[in-house]
Amino acid sequence: MTDLKPYEQYLWSPKREDYENTGVPEDIDCVFCAQVDGDERVTKAAIFEDEFLMVELNIFPYNTGHLMVVPKRHVNDLTDLEENERNRLFAMVQKVEKLQKKVVEPAGIDIGMNIGKAAGESIPHLHVQLVPIYEKDRGFMETTLDTKVMKKSIEDMEREYEQETEILENYWDKA
Numbered sequence: 177m178t179d180l181k182p183y184e185q186y187l188w189s190p191k192r193e194d195y196e197n198t199g200v201p202e203d204i205d206c207v208f209c210a211q212v213d214g215d216e217r218v219t220k221a222a223i224f225e226d227e228f229l230m231v232e233l234n235i236f237p238y239n240t241g242h243l244m245v246v247p248k249r250h251v252n253d254l255t256d257l258e259e260n261e262r263n264r265l266f267a268m269v270q271k272v273e274k275l276q277k278k279v280v281e282p283a284g285i286d287i288g289m290n291i292g293k294a295a296g297e298s299i300p301h302l303h304v305q306l307v308p309i310y311e312k313d314r315g316f317m318e319t320t321l322d323t324k325v326m327k328k329s330i331e332d333m334e335r336e337y338e339q340e341t342e343i344l345e346n347y348w349d350k351a
């Protein structure tokens with residue numbers, strides 16, 4: 177049984193370097209669109225990016241190695257994607273599954289989307305979350321204190337994934 181949600185607190189076992197949360201400025205309507213626009217006030221830990229999508233680390237991860245695949249075009253619902261966009265998005269989701277299996281060797285991967293606030297959506301811009309699940313995920317801190325102990329920093333995860341991003345290249349060869 178997994179419990180996929182952001183935690184109240186994080187206890188970063190390694191030192192957390194650059195990704196302190198400073199809050200999103202009020203004039204930013206959509207964090208992902210701000211990332212696409214290159215707004216430097218929002219953090220982006222992308223390991224891959226092209227004209228269509230971004231693959232990035234969630235800086236408030238549900239678990240170590242949590243990645244997101246985000247189409248650059250702002251849409252709310254899966255049904256808003258054109259057929260070609262849908263296929264291209266999920267071609268990348270497949271590659272990210274492969275990447276996570278190689279880099280973080282999870283016991284499983286929870287792949288999901290939150291469509292609408294009632295479903296836990298925090299950013300109303302379509303994205304697919306891939307959350308690695310490990311054998312021993314929930315200890316005392318998680319179950320009693322709603323605090324997630326993170327064994328690796330975002331920076332370390334970014335570096336580890338970036339060494340294998342070859343897996344993600346050529347995910348889409350249809351013009």
Ligand SMILES: [Zn+2]
Pocket residue numbers: 206207208209210249250251300301
């Ligand atoms: Zn957006």
